[in-house]
Amino acid sequence: MTQTMDIEICVCTECVMDGSMDIMQSIEELKEMSSELEEKYNTDIEIKITPVKCLGKNKHGIHSPKVSINKQVFENTDSQTIMAEIILLMKKEVI
Numbered sequence: 554m555t556q557t558m559d560i561e562i563c564v565c566t567e568c569v570m571d572g573s574m575d576i577m578q579s580i581e582e583l584k585e586m587s588s589e590l591e592e593k594y595n596t597d598i599e600i601k602i603t604p605v606k607c608l609g610k611n612k613h614g615i616h617s618p619k620v621s622i623n624k625q626v627f628e629n630t631d632s633q634t635i636m637a638e639i640i641l642l643m644k645k646e647v648i
Contacts, residue, residue, distance in 0.1 A: 556598045558642060561621040563608035568618035572631060576620060577602060579632040583639065594643040 562568075562577050584600050608619040608626065616628040620635050622642070627635065 556595075558598050558600045558639065559603070559621075559623055560600060560639075561603045561605045561608055563606075563613070563617065563619040564604040565607045565611070565613065565617070567613050568608075571617045573618035573620070576618060576630070576632045576635050577604070579636055580639065583636065590643070594640065598643055600639070 560580060562573050562580075564573055580600060580602055608621055609616075613619055613628070618630060620627045620630055622635070622638055627638070
């Protein structure tokens, strides 16, 4: 059964200037590598990326870029932080 990981990336001017497009590119690259990750990670999870004009209130300032993963909002984030969170959510349970 395929699960979906819903990721919303704010693409307002402030977030784009602070790196939201880099975050989006990193997630797309992860999706392309899914076959290499099968052993340790649940690659049955479909990653759905949705760019949104504004995530939350306008004028994020120090809180940009903003990214939401399954409704949990991350502020003032970067590619490394978001990738770590995605990989943590994809990690297979070890029995």
